[in-house]
Amino acid sequence: MPKLEPHTYPAIAFDGVSKRYGATAAIDAVTLEVPHGQFVALVGGSGAGKTTLLKTINALIAPDAGVVRVEGRPTAEVEPPELRRGIGYVFQEIGLFPHLTVARNIAITPRLLGWSEADIAARVAELLDLVALPREFAARKPDALSGGQRQRVGVARALAARPKVMLMDEPFGALDPVTRAALGEDYRRLHETLNLTTVMVTHDVMEAALLADRIVVMKAGAVVADDTPRALLAGHADPDVAAMMQTPRRQAERIEALIHG
Numbered sequence: 302m303p304k305l306e307p308h309t310y311p312a313i314a315f316d317g318v319s320k321r322y323g324a325t326a327a328i329d330a331v332t333l334e335v336p337h338g339q340f341v342a343l344v345g346g347s348g349a350g351k352t353t354l355l356k357t358i359n360a361l362i363a364p365d366a367g368v369v370r371v372e373g374r375p376t377a378e379v380e381p382p383e384l385r386r387g388i389g390y391v392f393q394e395i396g397l398f399p400h401l402t403v404a405r406n407i408a409i410t411p412r413l414l415g416w417s418e419a420d421i422a423a424r425v426a427e428l429l430d431l432v433a434l435p436r437e438f439a440a441r442k443p444d445a446l447s448g449g450q451r452q453r454v455g456v457a458r459a460l461a462a463r464p465k466v467m468l469m470d471e472p473f474g475a476l477d478p479v480t481r482a483a484l485g486e487d488y489r490r491l492h493e494t495l496n497l498t499t500v501m502v503t504h505d506v507m508e509a510a511l512l513a514d515r516i517v518v519m520k521a522g523a524v525v526a527d528d529t530p531r532a533l534l535a536g537h538a539d540p541d542v543a544a545m546m547q548t549p550r551r552q553a554e555r556i557e558a559l560i561h562g
């Protein structure tokens with residue numbers, strides 16, 4: 302086993318980060334660190350500030366106060382294209398270009414970076430393998446794919462330039478439960494094998510509990526809970542957090558009773 306160099310900085314760090322829209326504090330003084338290799342689920346009610354916080358990481362949103370650092374570098378001091386090259390981004394309406402083939406969609410960043418056609422073709426094949434899509438799909442247009450297959454293309458595109466950080470905003474939200482679970486599990490494996498740091502926004506607490514190492518719960522822009530799924534499932538002082546974590550727990554207990562009762 303090669304000896305891993307210890308990381309000097311956390312992969313992502315928020316230090317007193319706030320963002321207001323008029324009277325609304327979309328993010329309210331958030332401070333937290335995400336170490337390398339961690340899989341964090343960001344959960345909370347609608348309007349809690351999850352997407353806003355996620356978008357400060359790749360500088361799609363600039364905070365009004367505080368500093369966001371990626372690999373120790375304040376994002377405000379890095380040119381956005383350079384910053385985003387190291388950060389994959391997957392969202393629900395994946396935004397594939399309908400007139401471009403799957404291969405072209407996946408290769409957008411490598412092409413911008415001026416890779417050779419041979420390197421691009423090799424990388425597209427490798428990425429299709431990684432996300433478990435047949436290589437023949439390279440020539441198809443997105444509308445000839447299922448929703449789950451399109452999301453796989455979205456993940457492949459986000460991974461194209463070998464980012465170390467992945468941001469995911471309800472990536473599997475529009476999919477049926479079986480496809481959603483399969484994609485979640487496949488992505489978790491990619492997170493491990495590619496040694497990624499992942500922050501995933503999800504409404505689904507069950508998904509968060511099953512995929513993530515750590516769950517960060519937001520309410521009105523602030524972090525109200527931050528712990529392992531196991532610790533949060535055991536209970537929490539904040540009644541909203543406790544209620545939120547009760548749902549998957551009760552569902553699991555009911556299913557268990559159905560199977561064995």
Ligand SMILES: Nc1ncnc2c1ncn2[C@@H]1O[C@H](COP(=O)(O)OP(=O)(O)OP(=O)(O)O)[C@@H](O)[C@H]1O
Nearest residue numbers: 322325326327345346347348349350351352353354
């Ligand atoms: N561009 C904007 N202009 C004005 N208000 C905004 C803007 N973007 C977000 N907000 C407000 O900031 C708050 C946080 O929004 P955000 O999208 O981060 O929440 P969220 O937790 O991701 O919600 P959801 O789960 O519904 O997607 C909300 O009250 C929202 O209305």
